[in-house]
Amino acid sequence: MKLKSVRIQNYKSIEDSGEFTIADLTCLAGKNESGKTALLQALRRLNPIENAEANYNFTMEYPRSRLHEVKDEPSEPVLTTTWDLEDDDVAAVEAALGKGSLSSRVVRVSKGYSNKQTWAIEIDEAAVIKHLVHEAGELTASAQSRVAGQKTVADLRAVLDKLTDRTEGEEALLASIGTFRDGRPVLAALDVLDDQLPKFLYFDIYEAMPGRVAVEELISRIGGGETATDESEKIFLALLSLAGTSLDEIRDTKLSEALIAKLEGVSNFVSSAIFRYWSQNRHLKVQFRYDEGLPGDPAPYNTGHVFATRIENTRHGVTVRFDERSTGFVWFFSFLVWFSQMEKTYGKKLVILLDEPGLSLHGKAQADLLRYINEKLLPTYQVIYTTHSPFMIDAANVLSVRTVEDVVGADGELLGTKVGDRVLSTDADTLFPLRAALGYDITQSLFVGEHTFLVEGPSDLLYLRWASNELRAKGKTALDPRWTITPAGGVDKIGSFVALFRGNELDVAVLTDFHDGDKKKVRSLRDSELLRSGHVFTAEHYTGGTEADVEDLLGLDNYFALVNATYGLTGKHALKPMEGATGTTLAQVQAQMDTAPASTPAFDHYAPAAYLIEHSAELAEKLPEVDAALDRFEHFIKDVNAIL
Secondary structure (H helix, E strand, C coil): EEEEEEEEEEEEEEEEECCCCCCCCEEEEEECCCCHHHHHHHCCCCCCCHHCCCCCHHHHHHHHHCCCCCCCCCCCCCCEEEEEHHHHHHHHHHHHHCCCECCCCCCEEEEECCCCCEEEECCCCHHHHHHHHHHHHCCHHHHHHHHHCCCHHHHHHHHHCCCCCCCCHHHHHHHHHHHHHHCHHHHHHHHHHHHHCCCEEECCCCCCCCEHHHHHHHHHHHHCCCCCCCCCHHHHHHHHCCCCCCCCHHHHHHHHHHHHHHHHHHHHHHHHHHHCCCCCCEEEEEEEEEEEEECCCCCCCCCCEEEEEEECCCCCEEEEHHHHCHHHHHHHHHHHHHHHHHHHHCCEEEEEECCCCCCCCCHHHHHHHHHHHHHHHCCCEEEEECCCCCCHHCCHHHEEEEEEEECCCCCEEEEEEEEEEECCCCCHHHHHHHHHHHHHHHHHHHHHCCCCEEEECCHHHHCCCCCCCCHHHHHCCCCCEEEEEECCHHHHHHHHHHHHHHHHHCEEEECCCCCCCHHHHHHHHHCCCCCCCEEEEEEHHHHCCCCCCHHHHHCCCHHHHHHHHHHHCCCCCCCCCCCCCCCCCHHHHHHHHHHCCCCCCCCCCHHHHHHHCCHHHHHCCCCCHHHHHHHHHHHHHHHHHHHH
């Protein structure tokens, strides 16, 4: 059975969530206090792993703002779910009721404060009767006539009950109907599908395995009729089960080597599984110890045997108690153990509910967790999780996101938690993690390649494209196509850009202008560890001057001619290099543009670069020193290509 949609009403902060669809992976994204946890808690009540979590509590969970208005438990469902039956579900029903007995592969399961499941299943009773008749064997002509025309199983049973001289076939028919609960095929189908209904495995940020357990003390409590006192002890017992052992077996073992072998076995299993998806520190190893408690330790660890889980850091050669490791690692480890045991117990019949998974994980580790969900869980299980972190939103599967908001109406009326089924929201805070995730993903795909060449602005990009195209046309060295040229927005932004995408193992080089005011910035960029040595190129190195912009690679005379062509400056209005003028080419042009006719558009140093790209063929004859400019660009391009 696959969950397709959910609607929750009158539960905690939820007045009516509205019906929202569920995919294989569903992310409920919203800010704090929006009702995300309440959604998962209401959903798991349908069929939880823990029986203690199966019942709604009217007094504690009905919306407090209206509790005084309701005297009796409402009959309306709290939870309404829609499921698609899969092939094995249909086969199980048809084994009991016959081929074609289901009119629809969609069933609805509801539950309210009465804590009784209500199923809606569409049965084709004519197909059921046909199956019953076939199973009954040959019917006499009189029996066939009495059966003929009956449209429902209830009608058929009523006819058969009235007969005093039932044939053998009619007795068989009646007996078959009697195998259905209350003689109703819909209840027979329900009994079959009830076993097919997946369990809900709920795991939140507070569930973590303890670092040590007093074995005899826990055995005494469990033997006295108590269960494990909290979720942490349940996870510990799940760990022992994974190892193929138990508390009693550990206590009663007489062979230390046998115990060590079992503990090492589960240590290797867990270590291998978790460190495949834990990129934060590859130098960790899980260890288990079983020692006598020491008198100086706090109770109950001061007597009997103590089972301790420790994490060894092989880089530093030390071990630390499990619950003293980072909160993120403890959560990741605990979830892996708990899920592995639940998978072993329930097989494929699970829907996994994760409440703020990885909340204490670093952003990169959250990406590891998302990778684990996609690679290990989704091929078999549906996963529904809540988050407000952009790193827990799969940008490649944005349609899996449902926005969660605590809505207030236009008149100030509290409408409670609402779920947006189509990633729709007007609340900027709700959309923030989604926007952040998409923004990061889009930025990478639009501007970043495996080999990224950063320039200060878009005009620099166009000059490099023009030069590369011209050099290629002349059979000379063009820019290697593996380079992705990306404007960073100035030398001040280059460091931030590189730091932002550094974790993607990119090969990054930089071309920057070089002015007196920028020398310290360029030096700092070269000295930093953000870029490899030799990956920072400055324009003045290829022009022979002490200062230079990328426009200086084009050359003084060429750039003046280009600006004149761009702005249509001719005759007495044409710009000319001034004898004795100093400063970069761009600075000289800017100074003269101040004296241009009033009708001339304001100078924009992007405009000449765009004009050069658009009119490169006709400009080849107007630029006086094209070959010299291309020689400078080729010198630079050869150096850049050489570092690939």
